[in-house]
Amino acid sequence: MNVENYIKEEALCLKNSRRKVEIVPEINGKHLDAIKKKYHDFLPLDFEKYVLVMSYTGTGYFFMTGDALYFDNFMQGGLKAVAFRNIVSVDIEAGKMFSADKLYLKTNSASYVLDGCIDGLNLSTLRNVFCHIISKCKESDETFSISRQGMLSSELPGNIKLLYLQILCNYAYINDSMIDADEYNAITKFSVRMELSGEMRGKLRIYMNDCESRIKTGNLLAELMRVTENQTGYWDIIKYCMMQDILYIHNIQSPGKSWREDGFVGSLMERCSLCPEQIETMVKAVKLNQQMQLRDADMEQLKGEWKKLVKSIYGTKGYVPTPYLFCAGSVYGVKSYTGFLQKDATSQKAVNKQRELILQEIIINNQKAVNVLIGDMNFLAERLERALETENKIQQDYENIKQLLNRIKSAMSSVRQEEECRHSMPDPDEM
Numbered sequence: 001m002n003v004e005n006y007i008k009e010e011a012l013c014l015k016n017s018r019r020k021v022e023i024v025p026e027i028n029g030k031h032l033d034a035i036k037k038k039y040h041d042f043l044p045l046d047f048e049k050y051v052l053v054m055s056y057t058g059t060g061y062f063f064m065t066g067d068a069l070y071f072d073n074f075m076q077g078g079l080k081a082v083a084f085r086n087i088v089s090v091d092i093e094a095g096k097m098f099s100a101d102k103l104y105l106k107t108n109s110a111s112y113v114l115d116g117c118i119d120g121l122n123l124s125t126l127r128n129v130f131c132h133i134i135s136k137c138k139e140s141d142e143t144f145s146i147s148r149q150g151m152l153s154s155e156l157p158g159n160i161k162l163l164y165l166q167i168l169c170n171y172a173y174i175n176d177s178m179i180d181a182d183e184y185n186a187i188t189k190f191s192v193r194m195e196l197s198g199e200m201r202g203k204l205r206i207y208m209n210d211c212e213s214r215i216k217t218g219n220l221l222a223e224l225m226r227v228t229e230n231q232t233g234y235w236d237i238i239k240y241c242m243m244q245d246i247l248y249i250h251n252i253q254s255p256g257k258s259w260r261e262d263g264f265v266g267s268l269m270e271r272c273s274l275c276p277e278q279i280e281t282m283v284k285a286v287k288l289n290q291q292m293q294l295r296d297a298d299m300e301q302l303k304g305e306w307k308k309l310v311k312s313i314y315g316t317k318g319y320v321p322t323p324y325l326f327c328a329g330s331v332y333g334v335k336s337y338t339g340f341l342q343k344d345a346t347s348q349k350a351v352n353k354q355r356e357l358i359l360q361e362i363i364i365n366n367q368k369a370v371n372v373l374i375g376d377m378n379f380l381a382e383r384l385e386r387a388l389e390t391e392n393k394i395q396q397d398y399e400n401i402k403q404l405l406n407r408i409k410s411a412m413s414s415v416r417q418e419e420e421c422r423h424s425m426p427d428p429d430e431m
Contacts, residue, residue, distance in 0.1 A: 001142045003084070003133060004052055004066040004149075004232040010129050011053040012315060019120035022054045025150035025236075025323050031056040035063075039079045043070075049148045059100075060117030066232075067144035069105075074116040082112060084144050085137060090130040092123040105130065149233040152327055153241050154195040156234060162200045163224050164242050165191055166207055170217045171246055171264055175253065177211040182252045184208065185369070188376075190245055192368045193330075201372065205379050217264075221271055239272035240320055241328035244282045248329040251286065259283060277318035282325065284309055289330035293362060299355045303340065 008023055015021040022028055032048040035056075044050075047065070054063035062071035072079045086107040095101040100119035103126060105112040118126060136144075153161070165187060172183040179187070191204060207213055228234040243265075250262055259265045259279055269279055288309070292302055306326075313319045326337040340354050 001136055001140055002066060002145045002147075002230050002232065003136060004147060005235075006132060007052050007064055007066070007129060008232075010125055012319065013125045014053070014055070014121050015315065019055055019057060021121070022056070023321075024052050024233075025321050027051060027054050027150070028056070031061075035061070035079075042079055042081075049150070050146045052149060055118070055121060059119060060115075062114065062117040066146035071112075071114050071117045073114065076116075080112065082107065084133045087130060087134055087137070090127055090134065092127045094123060095119060103127070145230045147231040147233050149236075150323075151233055151237060152323065153237050154193065156194070156237060158197050158200045160224065160227060160234060160238070161191075161194050161196055162203055163220050163227075164238060165194070165196070165204055166215065167217055167220050167224075167242060167268075168245055168249060169204075169208055170214060170220070171249055172253075173211065173214060174264060179208055183249055185373075186245075186249055186252060188369050188372050189365060192365050192372060193327075201375070205376055209376070209380060209383075221268075236321070237324070239274060240282075240324035243268060243272060243274060243279070244286060244324070244328035247279070247282055247286050248289075251290075275317055277316065278320050281309070281313050281318040281320050282329070285320075285325040286329040289326070292358065293330070297355070299352075303354075306340070 011021060011023045022031070031054060032051065036043065036048060050065045051063050052065060055061055058074070060072050060074040060076075062069065064070070067084055069082045069084070070079060071082075082105060086109070087105055088108060089104075089106040091104040093102040093104070095115075100115040101121070101123055103114040103118050103123065105114070153164070156164070168187050168190065169179060172179040172187065187208065191201065196204065224238060225235075228238065246265060246268060247259060250257075250259055250265060254262070260276075265279070269276070288302060288306060291297055292299070310322050310325075323337055326340070340358065
């Protein structure tokens with residue numbers, strides 16, 4: 001069973017004014033590196049890829065994966081781990097002026113007191129999370145599953161990338177039986193950004209150029225949900241990035257038209273368990289991404305608008321993880337994202353350098369897109385050649401059949417002439 005999504009959703013309510021909470025994919029890499037360096041002999045291999053939520057302070061820190069809680073109370077014996085499967089009860093005690101908040105956990109074999117590592121968090125939310133976990137244990141004997149977190153669309157398996165892009169194609173196909181030039185260009189750039197393999201590109205190429213090969217969007221979504229059932233990190237990428245890419249294409253199809261008037265967007269929002277406030281956030285992000293591609297873009301102003309947007313949505317219904325906002329609905333990658341939002345890069349020189357890096361990335365991705373389009377042209381040229389060969393064969397068959405028909409006509413004519421001649425000849429008996 002999997003409780004990763006539940007933990008990530010509830011973690012948004014853990015923060016209060018006294019303590020910062022980091023949620024994947026926005027966990028500080030330096031904090032993870034520090035923990036890994038200090039406790040590398042104790043922690044599971046590649047643990048940092050599975051962390052869902054973390055709170056890191058000088059009085060202790062804690063983090064959770066999909067199957068365990070890890071915590072370190074300041075000066076109280078180092079890092080400890082409690083498997084979710086073993087927890088049987090939970091209780092809380094609010095701190096006072098000179099005492100820390102406390103969380104009490106019991107397993108069948110031990111008791112734990114968390115204080116400095118959770119002091120200042122929303123205790124009620126924390127208790128609810130563990131009560132939910134305990135109830136899950138009572139309902140099922142299955143183990144808790146974990147999945148890799150904090151990835152980008154380029155790190156998805158090839159079959160998932162293909163399903164994702166096929167859904168974008170279906171949206172582009174809605175108005176007619178052909179993907180127009182601007183839509184084709186956008187989807188091609190998305191496939192480049194996602195680093196689609198040659199094999200999968202070949203399959204996508206056929207899908208983009210053959211309306212008859214379309215698969216129903218509901219079936220594609222059902223397959224995506226099936227293959228990501230216990231891979232919540234994959235599903236995060238799909239629901240956030242795919243929706244934002246859809247909005248990008250929406251602006252191409254219907255400039256100036258609200259997404260609320262688009263039935264496809266509304267249906268996809270529901271299937272992906274998103275809310276209108278999150279879609280509004282993505283609409284703003286797509287607009288900022290498009291502005292950043294302009295040659296005369298004011299990067300300093302755009303940087304300020306990005307920071308304002310990110311700050312305004314945290315802890316609200318409109319929250320969308322920043323990496324997904326920045327790295328979907330555009331051709332950008334994570335390098336541009338991390339460089340662009342660095343807090344210390346505020347000088348004009350630093351801004352210009354970031355602008356240069358982004359432009360370089362756009363140029364590189366555009367060249368890759370051109371190479372893909374050349375491959376698509378070659379594919380269609382081969383199809384045209386085969387069609388002409390087929391047409392020539394049909395024409396040749398037509399000529400052969402025509403000759404056969406003419407031959408038969410001639411034969412019939414000869415027979416008729418012979419018959420007429422026979423009838424025109426005098427009867428020997430009458431002579």
